[in-house]
Amino acid sequence: MSLVLRIDRELGYSYSLFKDEDELKECLQDTACDNSGYSDEEYNKENGHVSLDEYCEMYNYSYIKFTHEQIKEALREYAEKNNLKDNWNEEII
Numbered sequence: 001m002s003l004v005l006r007i008d009r010e011l012g013y014s015y016s017l018f019k020d021e022d023e024l025k026e027c028l029q030d031t032a033c034d035n036s037g038y039s040d041e042e043y044n045k046e047n048g049h050v051s052l053d054e055y056c057e058m059y060n061y062s063y064i065k066f067t068h069e070q071i072k073e074a075l076r077e078y079a080e081k082n083n084l085k086d087n088w089n090e091e092i093i
Contacts, residue, residue, distance in 0.1 A: 001068040010060045021052055024063060028055035 004018040018024040032055065033043040056062060066074070078084075079092040086092065 001071075003066045003071055005064045005066065007062045007064070008060070009062065021063070021065060025052040025055060028052070028059060028061070032058070 002020050004021055004024050006016045006018060006024055008014045008016070018027065029043075029047075029050070032047070032050075033040055036043055038046070052063075076092060083091055
């Protein structure tokens with residue numbers, strides 16, 4: 001399990017979450033295809049070689065990939081810091 005945080009540097013550092021790098025690439029590829037005016041098939045034939053990093057450069061995005069352990073630790077710390085309660089109305093210990 002991983003999680004990818006996309007950072008849009010042009011829109012004041014707005015963020016989006018993706019389940020992995022493949023999902024982020026697919027999203028950027030779909031956007032590029034829509035902007036190109038080509039059909040999906042035509043676009044993929046001409047641009048199937050474009051990497052995730054090339055798409056990120058094109059849109060001025062960056063991304064951070066988090067591991068399962070990093071996600072658990074960050075969320076646990078956030079819950080403790082903000083005194084969030086679980087579904088039993090108990091604080092995280």
